[in-house]
Amino acid sequence: MRAVGLIVEYNPFHNGHAYHLQASKEVTGAEVVIAVMSGDFLQRGEPALVSKWQRTRMALLNGVDIVFELPYCYATQKAETFANGAVSILDAAGTSFLCFGSESGDISSFLQTIDYLEVEQRTFNENIKQYIGTGVSYPKALSLAFQQLPDSEKYLDLAKPNNILGLEYIKAIKHQKSNVIPMTIPRKNANYHDQDFSSATIASATSIRKAIFNDSNGKSAIDQYVPEPTKQLLKEYFQSNQVFHQWENYWSYLQFRLIQSSPEELREIYEMEEGLENRLLSAAREANTFHEFMQKIKTKRYTWTRLQRLCVHILTNTKKEEMGLISENASYLRLLGMTTRGKEYLNKTKSHLSLPLISKLSSYKGKEINLDIKAARVYSLGIPTHLKTQMLDQEFEQPPIYIR
Structure with missing residues (x-):
């Protein structure tokens, strides 16, 4: 069974994610979809809108077959570290392909840019350092430094966030000498940072969250932008926990x-x-x-x-000091959920997995998972006091969600 890997946050799962998922299966011919999904806190330094368990249900009910958690030590990091952790999980799980969305939508432009940067790496690094010295942010310095390289206009646009992340995925694959094959599809309609709705059916997660928090009817305002399972699971989460996390x-x-x-x-x-x-x-x-x-x-x-x-x-x-002890590659596979097809894939590949598979947190004693435990405890502070114990019990005792 060939698997395609997706690196995601699903905060929440929306129509753009559904398009990416379906297109990834079509372009790779994969029978199984494996998602590496951030846990309680995300790369933009935010608490997830709803718990990782509810987002796992969203993923499985919308077409994903296996969900592994991207640990805190990678999920809340810059693009390079985020990519290395996620790619190492997909590689350990025996994934055949990694398919990511990008503004470019052309995998050859990524591969050519990687080769180009290997030649120009010294100058590129010097340019970055020079621009950071002027007081601009690192992402801005990265974009400006690349533009200063000769013939840079022939290559990838590094002013675009998903292009940058995609480039880091491919660099991680090369660095880890992984057999995972990178593929990309163009992002459709909405841009990553869009604050407002600009399409009839596809919107960014940012604009969807904004509608939820800013509009008393936010949940109905987003109905046309999210699949039915997402609507129901958002409603259930709010009814159970009385909040969306922010x-x-x-x-x-x-x-x-x-x-x-x-x-x-x-x-x-x-x-x-x-x-x-x-x-x-x-x-x-x-x-x-x-x-x-x-x-x-x-x-x-x-x-x-x-x-x-x-x-x-x-x-x-x-x-x-704590983060300094973390390897650049993941050391475990924490299984959050699976479908029947996903379970079949894991049964066939279990003996070949290159990292320990964790089905329940309380059964794993490795010290490196302590950051995930701490993050879960802090995340539970975002809901009413009388519900915290239930959320923490779920973190330690919840077996992988199984959707038949």
């Missing part, structure tokens, strides 16, 4: 963590750069909301996403 749910906890910490303690937090801790402490004493806090600490040098990721690490008390 940063404001966690602001009081983050503020407490900041104001009770010394500058020296904050300097130990992962991704904290010297001097930034004082800016955060000052803002935490003055801000009344998370959004107000972010507006106070935002600078030209640090992107909103970069600062939000730092806030996640402060919230979870994730130290530089």
Whole structure:
């Protein structure tokens, strides 16, 4: 059975994801779809809208066959680290293809750009360093540095977020000497960062979340942009937990963590750069909301996403030393859910998996999973107090979701 891998967040699963999933099966001819999905906190430094278990159900009811969790130590990272962790999971699971969405939609442009950058790597790195020295953010420096290379217009547009991520996936495949074959399909209608609806049927996850939080009728406003299982599962989650997760749910906890910490303690937090801790402490004493806090600490040098990721690490008390011990490749496969077809695939490949398969958290004793446990505990703080125990029990005792 050939499997195609998708690296996803499904925050939430929408029509664009459904298109990507179906197109990936068609372009690869794969019989099985494996999703590596971020857990409780995401690459943009945000809590997931609903739990990973509910997003796993969304995935399985919308056509995915197997869902593995992308651990916290990769899910809340820059593109290179995110890609290495996700690709290593797909490789360990025996996946034949990785199919990602991109603004380019042409795999040859990625492969040519990889070869080109290998030739121009020294100049490219020097250009990046020079632009960072001017005070711009790393993604901006990356784009500007690439534009300065000779004939760069013939290659991939590195000002586009999904092109950058796709490039990192292919670099990870090459670096790991993986047999996974990369493929790409063009993103359809909506752009990754779109804040508002611009199409009749496909919208970005960003605009869907905005509609949910900004409109009292948000759930009905998004109906045309999400499949039926997503509508039902969002409704069920809200009825059960009385919230959708967003940063404001966690602001009081983050503020407490900041104001009770010394500058020296904050300097130990992962991704904290010297001097930034004082800016955060000052803002935490003055801000009344998370959004107000972010507006106070935002600078030209640090992107909103970069600062939000730092806030996640402060919230979870994730130290530089702790992250420094993590391998660039994943060390386990945590199975969140499967369909009958997915179970058949795992039964056939189980003996060939190159990483331990974890079906229940309480059965795994490896120290490297501690960050996931800590993230789950913090995530549960975002729901009403009387429901937290139930959510945490699910984290430790929930067997993989099985959709027949």
